[in-house]
Amino acid sequence: MEATIGIIRGDGIGPEIVTEAVKVLNKIQVVFGHSFSFKELLLGGASIDATGEPLTEATIKEAKTCEAVLMGSIGGDPNTSPWYQLPANLRPEAGLLKIRKELNLFANLRPAVLYDSLKAACPLKEELISGGFDMMIMRELTGGLYFGERSLEEKDGVRIAKDSLTYTDVEIRRIAIRAFEIARKRRGKVTSVDKANVLDSSRLWRQVVNEVAKDYEDVELEHMLVDNCAMQLVKNPQQFDVILTENMFGDILSDEASMVTGSIGMLASASLNDTAFGLYEPSGGSAPDIAGKGVANPIATILSAAMLLKYSLGLDEEAACIEEAVGKVLELNQRTLDIAGEDSVIIGTEEMGNLICAEI
Amino acid sequence: MEATIGIIRGDGIGPEIVTEAVKVLNKIQVVFGHSFSFKELLLGGASIDATGEPLTEATIKEAKTCEAVLMGSIGGDPNTSPWYQLPANLRPEAGLLKIRKELNLFANLRPAVLYDSLKAACPLKEELISGGFDMMIMRELTGGLYFGERSLEEKDGVRIAKDSLTYTDVEIRRIAIRAFEIARKRRGKVTSVDKANVLDSSRLWRQVVNEVAKDYEDVELEHMLVDNCAMQLVKNPQQFDVILTENMFGDILSDEASMVTGSIGMLASASLNDTAFGLYEPSGGSAPDIAGKGVANPIATILSAAMLLKYSLGLDEEAACIEEAVGKVLELNQRTLDIAGEDSVIIGTEEMGNLICAEI
Numbered sequence: 001m002e003a004t005i006g007i008i009r010g011d012g013i014g015p016e017i018v019t020e021a022v023k024v025l026n027k028i029q030v031v032f033g034h035s036f037s038f039k040e041l042l043l044g045g046a047s048i049d050a051t052g053e054p055l056t057e058a059t060i061k062e063a064k065t066c067e068a069v070l071m072g073s074i075g076g077d078p079n080t081s082p083w084y085q086l087p088a089n090l091r092p093e094a095g096l097l098k099i100r101k102e103l104n105l106f107a108n109l110r111p112a113v114l115y116d117s118l119k120a121a122c123p124l125k126e127e128l129i130s131g132g133f134d135m136m137i138m139r140e141l142t143g144g145l146y147f148g149e150r151s152l153e154e155k156d157g158v159r160i161a162k163d164s165l166t167y168t169d170v171e172i173r174r175i176a177i178r179a180f181e182i183a184r185k186r187r188g189k190v191t192s193v194d195k196a197n198v199l200d201s202s203r204l205w206r207q208v209v210n211e212v213a214k215d216y217e218d219v220e221l222e223h224m225l226v227d228n229c230a231m232q233l234v235k236n237p238q239q240f241d242v243i244l245t246e247n248m249f250g251d252i253l254s255d256e257a258s259m260v261t262g263s264i265g266m267l268a269s270a271s272l273n274d275t276a277f278g279l280y281e282p283s284g285g286s287a288p289d290i291a292g293k294g295v296a297n298p299i300a301t302i303l304s305a306a307m308l309l310k311y312s313l314g315l316d317e318e319a320a321c322i323e324e325a326v327g328k329v330l331e332l333n334q335r336t337l338d339i340a341g342e343d344s345v346i347i348g349t350e351e352m353g354n355l356i357c358a359e360i
Numbered sequence: 361m362e363a364t365i366g367i368i369r370g371d372g373i374g375p376e377i378v379t380e381a382v383k384v385l386n387k388i389q390v391v392f393g394h395s396f397s398f399k400e401l402l403l404g405g406a407s408i409d410a411t412g413e414p415l416t417e418a419t420i421k422e423a424k425t426c427e428a429v430l431m432g433s434i435g436g437d438p439n440t441s442p443w444y445q446l447p448a449n450l451r452p453e454a455g456l457l458k459i460r461k462e463l464n465l466f467a468n469l470r471p472a473v474l475y476d477s478l479k480a481a482c483p484l485k486e487e488l489i490s491g492g493f494d495m496m497i498m499r500e501l502t503g504g505l506y507f508g509e510r511s512l513e514e515k516d517g518v519r520i521a522k523d524s525l526t527y528t529d530v531e532i533r534r535i536a537i538r539a540f541e542i543a544r545k546r547r548g549k550v551t552s553v554d555k556a557n558v559l560d561s562s563r564l565w566r567q568v569v570n571e572v573a574k575d576y577e578d579v580e581l582e583h584m585l586v587d588n589c590a591m592q593l594v595k596n597p598q599q600f601d602v603i604l605t606e607n608m609f610g611d612i613l614s615d616e617a618s619m620v621t622g623s624i625g626m627l628a629s630a631s632l633n634d635t636a637f638g639l640y641e642p643s644g645g646s647a648p649d650i651a652g653k654g655v656a657n658p659i660a661t662i663l664s665a666a667m668l669l670k671y672s673l674g675l676d677e678e679a680a681c682i683e684e685a686v687g688k689v690l691e692l693n694q695r696t697l698d699i700a701g702e703d704s705v706i707i708g709t710e711e712m713g714n715l716i717c718a719e720i
C-alpha cells in the first residue's frame with residue numbers, strides 16, 4: 001500500500017519520540033512491503049517559532065492531503081516558555097484545538113490499559129487490579145465548552161466571564177455510533193457518562209445515546225454520572241470497556257484513567273473524523289523537563305503509529321505486529337525510566353525504538 | 361449556648377445516620393451545658409412524598425430561622441424510585457440545588473482525609489500514602505454550569521441543548537477569600553484548579569485568585585489544570601492542602617478525592633454562606649440498597665455535626681471532642697461494614713453512634 005503520513009514532531013520530547021515511531025513505521029514498510037511517504041508539518045510551539053502562529057493554513061492544507069498524521073506532544077512549560085506570554089489564541093494549545101476543529105476530528109479514542117508486566121507501576125493496590133483492565137475512552141472532541149461562544153467583559157465595574165456548552169443530536173449521535181461500533185469489536189459494553197441530573201446538554205446526550213443503542217442490542221449500555229465515574233475509575237477500573245462522554249468530561253476522565261494505569265508513557269490516542277483520516281498522538285504531555293535528554297518513553301507514540309495503521313490505513317495485521325513487538329520488549333525488562341521496575345535495565349528513547357524495531 | 365438546629369433526615373440511609381448524629385449533639389449539649397433545639401425540616405424525596413415538591417417555601421423559611429442545618433443524604437435509586445419519573449425540576453436533587461441557591465451557600469467544604477487506622481481501605485498502594493493525606497476541597501457551589509441559563513429545543517429538525525457557565529469576579533473573590541482563610545489555619549497552601557487554557561471563566565478565575573492571593577502572602581498559591589488535578593489526586597494526594605475550584609470541577613474532583621481515601625462513609629461536608637449559617641451533610645450518597653438495614657456508617661454525618669459546631673456555632677472545643685471520640689472508636693476496631701478491616705468487629709449504625717457518644 002502507498003500512503004502519505006503527515007509528521008508533526010511537536011515540542012518538548014515530541015521530536016525524540018516521533019523519531020522512534022517513524023523508525024518503526026519504516027521497519028513496517030520494509031517488512032510488509034508498503035510504501036509510506038512522510039510529510040513534515042508544523043504545529044504548536046515549533047510552529048510559533050517558525051511562523052508566529054501555532055497553526056498555519058499551510059499546515060491545515062497539507063494535513064488534508066495526508067492519509068493520516070502522527071504527532072508528538074505539543075506545548076511547553078507555562079511558567080518559563082515565552083509561548084505563554086502570548087495571548088491565549090496564539091499559544092501552542094490553541095493550534096491543537098484549531099486543528100481538531102478544522103479537520104472535524106470529533107472522535108477521540110484514548111485507550112487506558114494496564115499491562116501485565118507494568119502492574120508494579122499502577123498506583124492501585126494489587127487486589128483491585130488482579131484481573132487487569134483495558135478500557136477505551138471515547139471523548140467527543142469538537143463540541144461542548146471547548147468550542148462554545150465565550151466572553152470576558154466588564155459591566156458596571158463587575159467582570160463577567162461566560163463559556164457556553166452546546167450539543168446537537170447530530171454531534172451526539174455520530175460519536176455514540178462510533179462508541180457502539182468499537183464496543184462491538186471489544187467486550188460489548190458502553191458506559192455513557194454525563195451529568196444528566198443537572199445539565200440540559202447531558203439530558204440530550206442521554207436521550208440520543210439511548211436512541212442509538214436501539215441499533216446495537218448486542219451491546220450493553222449503562223449511564224453513569226460523571227462524579228460517580230471519577231470514583232469508579234479509582235475503585236474498580238475493571239468494570240469499564242468503552243466509556244463514551246463529552247469533551248470536557250472526557251478530558252478529565254481520560255487523564256484520570258491514564259494515571260490509574262500508572263504508565264502514561266504507554267498510552268496512545270487517535271482523533272478521527274468521518275473519513276478514514278486521523279490524527280494520532282501520545283496521551284502524555286510534552287514533558288519539557290526531560291526534553292532533549294534521550295530518556296523519554298517512545299512507546300505511546302509507537303502505539304499511536306499502530307493505531308494509525310489500524311484506523312486510517314486498515315492495516316490491522318501490521319498494527320498487531322507493533323503491539324506484539326512492544327509486548328515482547330516489555331518482557332525483556334529493558335525499560336525507559338518512567339516504567340522501570342526494581343530490576344529493570346534502564347534504556348533510553350533511541351534504544352527502546354531500536355529494540356521494538358528488532359522485534360518486528 | 362442556645363441554638364436552633366434544623367434537621368433534614370433525608371432519604372435512603374439518611375434517617376438512620378441523622379439519628380446517630382443528633383444523639384451525639386445531644387450528648388454534647390449535656391456534657392458542655394448547651395441548649396440546642398432541633399427543628400425537623402423536609403427536603404428531597406421525603407418532601408416530594410409529603411408535599412409533592414422536593415423543597416417547599418416553608419422549609420426555606422424555617423431553615424432561615426435556624427443557626428445551621430444538619431442533613432442526611434438526599435435521593436433514591438434512579439432506576440426504581442418513582443421520584444425519577446418526575447420532570448427533572450421536581451426530583452429530589454432539584455431540592456438540593458434550590459436550597460443551595462436560596463440560602464446562598466456558595467462555599468462547599470469537603471475534607472478528604474486518610475485516617476491512619478483506615479489505610480487498609482485506601483485503594484492506593486501503601487508507599488503512595490505512607491505520610492497519609494488530609495486535604496480540604498473548597499468547591500464554589502452557587503455558580504457555573506449548575507445555575508446558568510439552559511435550553512433544550514428543536515430547530516429545523518435538529519435538537520440543540522445549551523448550558524452556560526458564568527462567573528463574576530465577585531463570586532470568585534468571595535470563595536477564594538474563604539479558601540485562603542482556611543489554608544492559613546491549615547498547612548498554608550492553596551491549589552486553585554481551572555481550565556485556563558480553554559475557558560474564559562477559568563481565565564477570570566485565575567486572575568481573581570491571583571488578586572486575592574496578594575492579601576495572603578503567607579499562603580502558597582499554585583494553579584493547576586483540572587485534567588492534571590484529576591491525575592495528581594491519584595498519583596500523589598499528599599501534595600494537596602486546600603483545593604479551590606468552581607462548581608462542576610469541584611463536583612468531580614471532590615468525589616474522586618473521597619474515593620481515594622477509600623472511606624467515603626467517613627467524609628463530612630459543609631456548605632456555607634457569608635453569615636455563620638451552614639448546611640452540613642455527609643459526602644456520600646443515600647445508598648438506597650442498604651437503607652433501613654441498620655448497617656450504614658453514621659460517622660460522616662457525625663463529623664458533619666462536628667463541622668456544624670465549629671463553623672456555625674464557633675464551638676471549636678466541642679467539635680474537636682467529637683473528632684477525638686471518632687478517632688478513639690476507630691482504634692477499638694469496632695467498625696461498620698464499609699470500613700471493616702480483616703479482624704474488625706462488625707457493628708451497626710446505632711452501636712457506632714452509641715460508642716462515639718460513650719467517648720464524649
Ligand SMILES: CC(C)[C@H](C(=O)O)[C@@H](O)C(=O)O
Nearest residue numbers: 075093096097251557558587
Ligand atoms: C492542551 C489541552 C487544550 C488539551 C485538551 O484539554 O483537550 C489536552 O489536555 C488534551 O487532553 O488533549
Ligand SMILES: CC(C)[C@H](C(=O)O)[C@@H](O)C(=O)O
Nearest residue numbers: 197198227435453456457611
Ligand atoms: C446530586 C447532585 C446534584 C449533587 C451535585 O452535583 O452537586 C451531588 O453530586 C453533590 O456533589 O452534592
